[in-house]
Each structure stands twice: as C-alpha cells, then as structure tokens.
Amino acid sequence: MDSEAPPKSVTLTLDGTNKSITLPLIQGTMGPPVADIRKLYAGLDIFTFDPGYGGTAACESKITYIDGDAGVLLHRGYPIEQLAMQSTFLEVAHLLLNGELPNAAQKVEFDDGVMRHTMLHEQIRSIYQGFRRDAHPMAVMCGVVGALSAFYHDSLDINNPEHRRISAFRLIAKVPTIAAWAYKYTIGQPFMYPRNDLGYAENFLYMMNAVPAEPYHVNPVLARAMDRIMILHADHEQNASTATVRLSGSTGANPFACIAAGIASLWGPAHGGANEAVLKMLAEIGTVENVKPFLDQVKDKDSHSRLMGFGHRVYKNFDPRAKILQATCHEVLAELGIKNDPMLELAVELEKIALHDEYFIKRKLYPNVDFYSGIILKAMGIPTSMFTALFAVSRTVGWISQWKEMMEDPSQRIGRPRQIYTGATTRDYVGIDARG
Numbered sequence: 001m002d003s004e005a006p007p008k009s010v011t012l013t014l015d016g017t018n019k020s021i022t023l024p025l026i027q028g029t030m031g032p033p034v035a036d037i038r039k040l041y042a043g044l045d046i047f048t049f050d051p052g053y054g055g056t057a058a059c060e061s062k063i064t065y066i067d068g069d070a071g072v073l074l075h076r077g078y079p080i081e082q083l084a085m086q087s088t089f090l091e092v093a094h095l096l097l098n099g100e101l102p103n104a105a106q107k108v109e110f111d112d113g114v115m116r117h118t119m120l121h122e123q124i125r126s127i128y129q130g131f132r133r134d135a136h137p138m139a140v141m142c143g144v145v146g147a148l149s150a151f152y153h154d155s156l157d158i159n160n161p162e163h164r165r166i167s168a169f170r171l172i173a174k175v176p177t178i179a180a181w182a183y184k185y186t187i188g189q190p191f192m193y194p195r196n197d198l199g200y201a202e203n204f205l206y207m208m209n210a211v212p213a214e215p216y217h218v219n220p221v222l223a224r225a226m227d228r229i230m231i232l233h234a235d236h237e238q239n240a241s242t243a244t245v246r247l248s249g250s251t252g253a254n255p256f257a258c259i260a261a262g263i264a265s266l267w268g269p270a271h272g273g274a275n276e277a278v279l280k281m282l283a284e285i286g287t288v289e290n291v292k293p294f295l296d297q298v299k300d301k302d303s304h305s306r307l308m309g310f311g312h313r314v315y316k317n318f319d320p321r322a323k324i325l326q327a328t329c330h331e332v333l334a335e336l337g338i339k340n341d342p343m344l345e346l347a348v349e350l351e352k353i354a355l356h357d358e359y360f361i362k363r364k365l366y367p368n369v370d371f372y373s374g375i376i377l378k379a380m381g382i383p384t385s386m387f388t389a390l391f392a393v394s395r396t397v398g399w400i401s402q403w404k405e406m407m408e409d410p411s412q413r414i415g416r417p418r419q420i421y422t423g424a425t426t427r428d429y430v431g432i433d434a435r436g
C-alpha cells in the first residue's frame with residue numbers, strides 16, 4: 001500500500017485465534033479517522049469499553065468542529081472568534097439550525113419568527129407559584145421547560161418538519177423568559193413580559209433588570225457583551241448535556257422534554273455549573289496570598305477539590321472561548337467604570353500561577369469558558385445563581401440544532417449503550433430463613 005494514502009480500514013484479530021474482522025475507517029471533512037465498529041459484536045462477539053466516551057463518536061454531525069490540541073472551535077466552518085466579534089446571537093442561531101448564515105431577508109424572517117414566540121402561555125405563570133422562593137433557577141428551568149410540552153400540543157409531532165421548526169423557535173424564544181422569571185420569582189418582583197422590539201440579549205437583560213414602576217434602558221455595551229457571551233455558549237459539539245439531549249431524543253421524546261433533560265445535565269459543576277463554582281472558589285480563596293495554598297490543595301488528590309474553570313475533556317490547549325471572554329471582561333469592567341476589580345485580579349493571578357505550575361502543564365490544563373464568564377456576569381449585575389441558567393439559555397440553540405439534525409438523520413436509532421457486567425454470576429433464590 002502507498003504509505004502516503006490514508007488507511008481505509010482497520011483489522012482486529014482475536015489473539016490466539018484465527019478470527020479477525022476488518023472495520024471500515026470513516027473520514028469526516030476534518031479530524032481523525034473513526035473506526036466503524038457497528039459490525040464488531042456480530043463479527044467477533046466482543047464489545048468495546050469506553051467509559052466517559054473519550055474515544056467514541058456517537059453520531060455524525062455537520063454543526064460544530066473542535067480541534068482540542070490546536071484550541072480551534074468552528075461552527076459550520078466559521079471560527080468562533082469571527083462569530084463572536086462580528087455576528088449576533090440570532091444570526092449564529094440561524095447558522096447552527098439551518099447550516100448557513102442568513103441573508104438579509106432570511107435574517108428578518110428568522111428574527112421575527114423567534115421573537116414572535118417570546119411570551120409564555122399565561123397559565124405557566126401559576127407553575128412558578130408552586131416553587132419555593134429560594135429554589136435554584138436551574139431547578140425551576142428543568143421544571144418549566146419540561147412543562148412546555150404540556151402547553152404546546154400543536155407542535156409535538158417530531159416527524160413533522162414544520163412542527164420541529166416551530167418547537168425550535170418556541171424553545172429559543174421562551175427560555176430567556178423562563179430564566180428571567182425564575183430570577184424575578186426568587187427576589188419577589190413582578191414578572192416582566194418580553195419586549196419583541198428589543199434584541200435577543202437586550203430583551204433578556206430587560207426582563208432580568210426592569211420593573212413595571214419605571215422605564216428601563218438597557219446599556220448597549222452590556223447588551224453587546226451579553227450577546228457575545230451567548231454566542232460563545234451556543235454550541236460545543238457532543239458535550240454531556242448535548243449527548244443527553246440526543247440520547248433522550250433518540251427514543252422519540254418530544255423536544256421540550258429533551259431540552260429539560262439537557263438542562264439537568266448542564267447543571268452539574270463539572271459542566272455548566274462550573275461558572276457558578278468559579279466565583280464561589282474565588283470568594284473562598286479571597287486574596288492573592290492564598291492562591292499558592294489553594295493550588296496545593298487542588299493538587300492533593302485526597303482533597304477532591306479542583307481548580308474550577310480549568311481543564312477540559314477535549315481542549316488540551318487554551319479554550320478559544322476563554323481568550324475572547326478574557327478580553328470581553330476588561331471591556332465590560334471599563335464600561336462599568338470598575339477599576340482594579342479584586343475578583344478579576346485574583347483570577348488573573350490564579351491563571352498566571354497555574355499556567356506555570358508543573359501539575360497543570362503536565363496535564364495540559366488550561367482555562368476554559370467558565371473561568372472568566374462568571375466575573376463578567378457578576379460585574380453586569382447577574383446574580384451567581386443565574387450563571388448556569390444563562391448558559392442553559394444560550395445552549396438551547398445548540399441543543400435544539402443537534403436534536404433537529406438527529407431527527408433528520410435516516411441512520412439514527414435509539415441510543416442504547418451496553419456494559420461490562422461485573423456482578424454476581426447466576427445463582428438460585430434462597431428463602432429468608434436459610435439466609436445467613
């Protein structure tokens with residue numbers, strides 16, 4: 001074989017037997033080849049074992065590409081840096097959902113289509129009254145987003161493309177309202193109805209901060225920063241919550257239920273909950289002098305603590321989103337007239353020390369998207385408990401795009417992993433009197 005030609009297959013042989021199987025290698029448009037193991041079990045009577053799915057592609061997708069070693073993130077081929085600096089969240093939503101950036105007419109139609117659905121069925125207001133006032137916004141979001149399937153029966157046929165389109169619009173449009181109301185409920189203020197004359201991020205800030213008693217003007221610099229934060233969180237390939245949405249959707253569950261499952265998965269501190277955890281960690285560290293002892297604690301495996309906002313399953317280099325957020329952080333603080341923010345100074349120092357520390361260098365642990373987002377959000381007046389809810393608002397676009405892509409994929413089947421069974425072997429039932 002020509003040594004330059006990429007291999008087309010891989011052959012596995014069962015040691016000590018003459019049994020072998022040749023598996024095709026699938027090549028995507030970018031990235032390493034992938035061994036197609038679908039015939040492995042039938043051919044050799046063996047499974048593969050990959051807890052955490054570090055070496056497993058669960059689907060084909062045209063939406064997002066990550067090169068973790070190079071720190072590259074592309075949506076439909078466009079670098080995240082260009083989208084964050086030059087595009088808008090709704091434009092990126094169109095790109096993720098439909099494959100292309102919209103032209104001028106498509107943009108008007110898409111933006112109107114989304115913004116027309118921002119209100120919630122009036123009866124949904126009463127669902128909020130069932131929650132305790134101190135409920136975490138993510139708990140409220142899991143419940144209320146799941147409950148949308150009890151209200152929008154007219155768009156639940158997952159095999160109907162028009163129903164899928166309307167459900168996507170409804171989800172993208174309504175999650176900011178659901179999240180903002182979760183916050184208003186906690187602080188005991190009246191719910192603010194959405195304003196469709198505002199931009200997507202602008203409307204979210206309005207619903208979070210305005211009260212009916214007086215006019216409220218959203219600072220355009222902060223609206224732009226929020227829009228950028230939303231773009232940076234919009235999609236990220238097959239992460240835990242997206243994989244959850246796809247797995248739920250593979251059973252034929254409706255999109256509202258699938259996105260509620262995604263929200264639950266995002267909540268964990270190893271995933272979307274990390275932005276909230278970063279701020280708690282910075283508050284705990286308190287001063288620059290405490291950075292060194294804190295890092296010593298993190299490096300001690302028995303402490304079970306981690307440097308939150310650092311490390312990533314795929315990125316073994318700077319998370320490109322973290323770089324953009326670092327710059328945005330300085331812009332936002334300047335706009336707000338915040339000089340020498342102690343939290344930012346601490347974060348910068350922590351990052352500097354960690355990046356020069358052998359432990360982090362050896363393990364290729366770099367700042368991820370959550371390291372700086374919390375500091376910006378805090379400066380913008382967003383309460384810590386809302387950080388992950390805001391991540392969920394932004395990621396809804398990615399989740400529903402991935403769900404839609406899966407529903408349109410003729411090769412999609414129910415997701416059903418197998419296991420290595422390590423329990424008891426077959427044994428006979430013993431009556432209670434005979435048990436020791």
Ligand code: CMC
Nearest residue numbers: 269270271272274306307308309310311312313363368370
């Ligand atoms: N602090 C200290 N040590 C770490 C960290 C960290 N943040 N992350 C990984 N390690 C160590 C880990 O202990 C292990 O060391 P060793 O090889 O000696 O056992 C090694 O690095 C590899 O870690 P891993 O747990 O096998 O890596 P993973 O790919 O399973 O985990 C991660 C990825 C993001 C869950 C993890 O890096 C982490 O917990 N980070 C902190 C939480 C965080 O910031 N999450 C946000 C991720 S980005 C946004 C998102 O996805 O929502």
